Amino acid sequence: MRFLHLDDHALFSDGLALLVAAVVPHARGQQVHNLADACAALRTSPPDVVLADLHVPGCGDADVVRTLRAVNPTVPLAVLSASEDPEVMQACLDAGAMAYLRKGAGMHEMRNAIVRI
Secondary structure: OOEEEOOOOHHHEEEHHHHHHHHHOOOOOEOOOOOHHHHHHHOOOOOOEEEEEOOOOOEEHHHHHHHHHHHOOOOOOEEEEEOOHHHHHHHHHHHHHOOOEOOOOOOOHHHHHHHOO
């Protein structure tokens, strides 16, 4: 499995990469820290799944999902966000996210979500 992780916080990105590698040993990930780099990666080397934060340089909230969907509407996309606002969650799902994962979730919950994706 190849995944693309969009997040502007390096520590979170590194930790998520370690978690994904532990849960899915054959996974290969690419980390990007802004929307422009994520769009470029989706155009040149589409991954099997995108894990995207909602607040990154260049965009925010459900617009991140809409922008990534416009570049590649077929790659499964899950949102990883600190926001627990139900309206934001629903807007992301309506925009085309297949899942909404809270950054505040525990490691067990995050691991289960990654396995399902």
